[in-house]
Amino acid sequence: MSIAQSAAMDRGGPAQPLLLVQDLQKHFPIRGGLFGATVATVRAVDGVSFSVLKGETLGIVGESGCGKSTTARLVMRLMAPDAGSLIFDGEGVGQNAQTGGLPLKEYRRQVQMVFQDSYASLNPRLPIEDSIAFAPKVHGVRDSEARGRARELLAAVGLAPATFARRYPHELSGGQRQRVNIARALALQPRLVLLDEPVSALDKSVEAQVLNLLVDLKEKFGLTYIFISHDLNVVQYISDRVMVMYLGEVAEMGPVDAIYDRPAHPYTQALLASRPAMDPGKRREEPPLTGDPPNPINPPSGCRFRTRCPHAEPVCAERKPAAAALGGGHLAACHMALPGSGHSQAGRLAA
Amino acid sequence: MSEVLDRPTTEKAATVPLVRMRDVAVRFVTRDRTVHAVNGVDVDLASGEVLCILGESGSGKSVTMRALMRLLPKFAKVSGRIEVAGRDVVAMDEGTLQDFRGSDVAMIFQEPMTALDPVFTIGQQIAETVRRHEGLSRSAADARALELLELVQIPSAKRRLAAYPHELSGGLRQRAMIAVALACRPKLLLADEPTTALDATVQIQVLLLLRRLQEQLGMGVIFVTHDLGVAGEIADRVAVMYAGKVVEEGPVQAMLRGPLHPYPRGLLGATVQPGMRGKRLTTIPGAPPSLDAAPTTCPFAPRCPEVEPACTVELGPRPRRPVPGRMARCVHVAGG
Numbered sequence: 025m026s027i028a029q030s031a032a033m034d035r036g037g038p039a040q041p042l043l044l045v046q047d048l049q050k051h052f053p054i055r056g057g058l059f060g061a062t063v064a065t066v067r068a069v070d071g072v073s074f075s076v077l078k079g080e081t082l083g084i085v086g087e088s089g090c091g092k093s094t095t096a097r098l099v100m101r102l103m104a105p106d107a108g109s110l111i112f113d114g115e116g117v118g119q120n121a122q123t124g125g126l127p128l129k130e131y132r133r134q135v136q137m138v139f140q141d142s143y144a145s146l147n148p149r150l151p152i153e154d155s156i157a158f159a160p161k162v163h164g165v166r167d168s169e170a171r172g173r174a175r176e177l178l179a180a181v182g183l184a185p186a187t188f189a190r191r192y193p194h195e196l197s198g199g200q201r202q203r204v205n206i207a208r209a210l211a212l213q214p215r216l217v218l219l220d221e222p223v224s225a226l227d228k229s230v231e232a233q234v235l236n237l238l239v240d241l242k243e244k245f246g247l248t249y250i251f252i253s254h255d256l257n258v259v260q261y262i263s264d265r266v267m268v269m270y271l272g273e274v275a276e277m278g279p280v281d282a283i284y285d286r287p288a289h290p291y292t293q294a295l296l297a298s299r300p301a302m303d304p305g306k307r308r309e310e311p312p313l314t315g316d317p318p319n320p321i322n323p324p325s326g327c328r329f330r331t332r333c334p335h336a337e338p339v340c341a342e343r344k345p346a347a348a349a350l351g352g353g354h355l356a357a358c359h360m361a362l363p364g365s366g367h368s369q370a371g372r373l374a375a
Numbered sequence: 376m377s378e379v380l381d382r383p384t385t386e387k388a389a390t391v392p393l394v395r396m397r398d399v400a401v402r403f404v405t406r407d408r409t410v411h412a413v414n415g416v417d418v419d420l421a422s423g424e425v426l427c428i429l430g431e432s433g434s435g436k437s438v439t440m441r442a443l444m445r446l447l448p449k450f451a452k453v454s455g456r457i458e459v460a461g462r463d464v465v466a467m468d469e470g471t472l473q474d475f476r477g478s479d480v481a482m483i484f485q486e487p488m489t490a491l492d493p494v495f496t497i498g499q500q501i502a503e504t505v506r507r508h509e510g511l512s513r514s515a516a517d518a519r520a521l522e523l524l525e526l527v528q529i530p531s532a533k534r535r536l537a538a539y540p541h542e543l544s545g546g547l548r549q550r551a552m553i554a555v556a557l558a559c560r561p562k563l564l565l566a567d568e569p570t571t572a573l574d575a576t577v578q579i580q581v582l583l584l585l586r587r588l589q590e591q592l593g594m595g596v597i598f599v600t601h602d603l604g605v606a607g608e609i610a611d612r613v614a615v616m617y618a619g620k621v622v623e624e625g626p627v628q629a630m631l632r633g634p635l636h637p638y639p640r641g642l643l644g645a646t647v648q649p650g651m652r653g654k655r656l657t658t659i660p661g662a663p664p665s666l667d668a669a670p671t672t673c674p675f676a677p678r679c680p681e682v683e684p685a686c687t688v689e690l691g692p693r694p695r696r697p698v699p700g701r702m703a704r705c706v707h708v709a710g711g
Contacts, residue, residue, distance in 0.1 A: 087574035088545075197662055227431035227601065232645035232656040239655075254575065257647040261656075284649070298575040300582075300604030302648060304628045307608060311580040315530075316544040 034078070036114035041075040042216055042248050043135075048072045048098055048108035050091075054321065064321045068094040069105075070272040076216065081242070081249040083263030083280070085256060085295070087317050091272040092252050096220045099250065100137050101128060113215075133163060136209035140221035142201035146193040146208075153178070153189040156208045163212060170211075177207040180244070181237060199230035203237065210245060220252045235262060256299055260284050265353070268292045271320050271328040274347070278354030288348075288356035291329045327359065339366040391461045393563055393595040394420035394443065399455035400619075400669070401438050401447065411669040412438045414619035415455070418597075422562060425589060425596040427606040427627070429639075430616035433663055436599045439616070440565050443597070444480055445472055460562055478508045481556035485568040487548040491540040497524070497551045498536030504558040523554040528584060546577035550584065557588065564589070566598045570605060582608050603646050607631055615639045618664055618674035625701035635695075635703035638675045673705070681707060 050069040053062040069091040076082045084092045098105045101117065110117040112126055112134065119125020139145040146155055156177055157170035165173070175185035181203040193201055202222060209217055219238070223231040235258065242249060253259050259266060260280060267277040268289065276289040287293045297312040313332050318324065324331050330340040339359055348361035363371030401413040413435040420426050430436040441447050443457055445464060457464040459480060467475060476482075484490045492500055501523055502516035511519065517536075524532035527550040540548055549569060556564060566585065570578040586609055589596050598609055606613050610627040615638065623636040634640045644657035661678040664670060673679070676686040685706045686692070694702045697710035 087576065199662075228603075228642055229431065229645045229659040232647070232658045235647070236656050236658060255647075256575065257649060260649060261647045261651055280652070295575055298579040299649075300579070300602070300608045302604050302607045302631060304607055304610070304631070308579065308583065311576070311583050313576045314580065316546040316577055317574065319544075 034113070038078055040078075040114050041111075042078045042113055043076040043099070043250075044109075044111040045075070045099065046073050046109045046111070048095065048110075049106045050094055050098055050103065051106055066320050067272045067323055068320060069098060070323075072108075072269070072272070072274055074267055074274065074277060076248060076250060077265075079246065079248055080264040081251055081262055083259035083266040084250065084252045084269060085254065085259050085266060086269035086275075087254065087295075089271070089317055089320050090269040091320070092269050093220055094272075095269070096137065096218050096250065096252055100135060100218055101132065102137075133212045134214050135216045135218065136212060136214040137218040137220065138202070138205045138209050138222045140224050142198055142205055142225065143193060145205055146201060148193055151190045151192055152196070152204045153185075155193075155204065156211050159208070160211050173211060174207070177210055178204075180210070180241065181207045182233075183207075197230075199226055199233060202226060202234055206234075206237065206241065210241065210247075213245070214247070216248045216250065218250045218252070221254070222251075223258060224253065224255065231258070238262065256296060268295065271318065271323045273328060274355075274357060275329065276354075276356045276358075277347075278350070278356075279352060282350070282352060282354040286350075286354075288350055288354070288361045289329075289358045290333050290335055290360070292356075294332075327357075335360060335367075335369060337367050392419050393422040393424075393460055394418055394597070395456070395458040396439075396443065397456040399439065399442060399453070399457060401435070401442050401454075402452045402669075404450055404452055408667060411666045412451075412619055413442065414666075414669045416616075416619070416621055418443075418614065418621070420563070420595045420597060422595050423589075423593045425586075425598060425609055425611045427598045427600055427610035427613045428616055429600060429603065429606050429613055429642075431601055431642075431663065433666070434616040435619035436616050437567055438619075440482075440567060440597060440599055444476060444482055444565060446482075474508070477504060477561070478559040479561060480563045480565060481559070481561040482565040482567065483549075483552050483556045483569045485571050487545075487552040488540060490552050491548065491555070493540055496537050496539055497543070497554070501555050501558050504555060508559045519558070520554075523558060524551070526557070526588070527551070527554045529554070545573055546580065549573060549577075549581055553581075553585070553588070557592070560592060562595060564594050564596045566596060568600055569598075571600070571602070578605075579608075585609065603631065603643065615642070618670055619666060620670070620674060620704065621702075622675065622705070623701075623703040625703075629701060635697065635701065635708050636675075636705045637679050637681050637707075641678075641680075 048069055049071055052066040052068055054064040056063040072095055086092045097103050112131055115124060115126040117126050117131045118128050153174045156174035160170040175189055178185045178188055183203055223234050251262050263280050266280050266283045268275045270291050276292045287296055294312040301307055315332055318331060326342055327340040327345050330336040345357045345359045347355040347357045349355055359365040359367035360369045396416060396418040399413060399416045403410040403412055416439055428436045442453050498520045501520035505511050505516040505519050520536055521532055524535055529535050529547055529550050570581050573581060600606055613627050613630045614621045614624040617638050623634060623639050634643060641659040645659060659678055664674050671690055673686045673692050676682050689706055692704045692706050694704050695708040695710045696702050697708055
């Protein structure tokens with residue numbers, strides 16, 4: 025449980041990204057008609073690549089239907105991707121050990137997940153102590169030891185074991201249940217924790233408590249986070265790097281300051297401008313974007329954002345924009361960011 | 376409550392206010408337990424004014440609003456005075472209520488999919504409302520429906536009249552629900568977290584639309600939200616609720632800059648805002664009180680960082696008004 029221990033598990037060294045995701049793709053067929061033929065395809069995740077460095081927090085933001093939760097489920101391997109690969113600390117996930125791969129069971133021990141719905145993700149018939157001890161027992165830890173660890177973890181997430189260990193999920197508040205979920209995710213001593221909207225269902229005052237807890241636990245256990253949220257302020261608060269998704273693709277990615285201070289993609293700019301002002305003196309008169317995000321069934325050709333983009337030109341419909349490097353690991357998939365792309369404002373943003 | 380009666384008369388109070396709630400309390404009484412959801416709320420709303428009721432889950436904000444429209448179930452015991460445009464809502468019989476709802480007061484909800492009828496088209500639902508309340512002919516009602524869809528800025532409105540709710544995207548559905556609510560030009564619009572389920576880029580569109588409609592139609596709006604940012608975009612005045620009481624009330628600018636009561640202060644500190652990276656968030660320790668008994672003294676005292684013996688003595692605590700237009704129920708706030 026100590027940092028020394030997790031360092032001992034560090035096989036690839038500090039420079040090796042903890043997780044490399046390459047060209048991840050997941051399409052869901054929609055069947056219909058007389059013979060159940062595929063009539064359409066939801067392109068939920070379409071060629072997403074990113075890396076997560078050791079000890080950092082990668083924030084993923086986007087609106088509903090952008091593929092952020094599907095990405096999380098693919099990374100967790102709760103569903104199999106159609107294409108693409110996961111490399112965890114230098115080892116291919118799901119390959120057998122002889123070829124230098126990491127078996128799925130071992131991978132899942134090192135990667136754990138916390139979901140938005142704190143009630144649905146706990147077994148209502150198990151006291152929370154047993155819920156936390158369940159996974160270690162599956163992985164071969166003795167019962168008494170697993171319980172002892174569960175109690176330690178309850179204390180670590182701020183729930184006094186003597187009071188809470190034997191309680192059932194319905195006896196806890198939303199914030200307390202989310203703490204239990206976090207404790208359970210940590211029970212296997214994972215290195216990577218996927219947090220899928222972990223504070224979205226909580227009240228503001230409880231949200232702040234859980235965010236503080238996540239920051240503390242990260243330091244205490246030497247964790248790496250992937251933090252998924254639709255709340256731009258929360259993502260800015262907790263992340264080191266941020267990835268913005270739109271309709272199954274990565275729109276922009278980079279260090280948190282670059283994304284929030286110098287957003288290059290028109291979608292990121294609009295998303296940031298959509299935040300309520302918190303100051304009645306600075307109320308907006310016009311919405312930054314009109315319309316809803318389009319349906320991920322049959323997304324627009326070329327750049328998927330072009331149907332809502334104020335700068336769209338013919339080139340945007342013809343070609344999918346390649347990711348333009350803006351320096352310092354800041355990437356934007358926009359023709360305007362890429363010199364020589366054929367867009368009239370191309371290269372204007374290049375550093 | 377007596378302190379309300381001796382409130383200094385302002386310009387707005389001189390005419391008949393649109394909404395006047397006095398000492399409203401709501402108890403949910405079941406065989407097993409009684410929950411004191413709302414414990415003595417006073418609300419005033421002038422016509423053409425936007426009031427945000429801000430609070431966390433269980434603070435009684437939605438219950439207060441449902442009491443205003445008499446939408447609570449039978450086992451809810453409501454006491455106190457509720458008047459809308461000078462009419463006593465509590466005394467209305469079922470028939471009067473049905474005319475009152477929809478024509479004088481309309482409500483929009485967080486989830487349009489459950490508020491709209493799935494088996495009727497948007498056009499039918501608007502036309503039905505208009506014909507029921509205003510007795511228009513079918514063709515006149517259809518014309519009004521089209522006008523309303525254009526008013527709420529639904530693109531290709533004519534085609535959308537024939538659409539069923541499930542055929543619309545979340546943002547359009549929310550606009551359609553607003554159109555149904557506005558069908559009979561209500562004087563008062565009640566909005567219960569109407570933008571909470573929407574994406575960021577759509578939420579701001581709906582907020583701006585509501586603000587524009589409110590100005591255009593001169594409606595009074597009571598807007599329930601848990602989001603300080605949303606209140607900042609839409610409110611004229613804000614009332615913060617905690618444990619079924621309004622603990623602070625005032626103009627939105629002043630409330631967001633410097634709340635008087637420790638609870639909204641804590642809430643503001645716990646809200647993640649840009650530029651807080653790396654700083655530790657201030658939190659409010661503990662949890663809201665159980666409402667099995669109505670709080671008699673300050674309900675926030677057990678969690679309050681500034682608690683002192685006086686907090687657990689004074690009943691209420693009584694409202695203080697340090698400057699005109701602002702009120703806080705806290706013993707630390709000066710003023711009578």
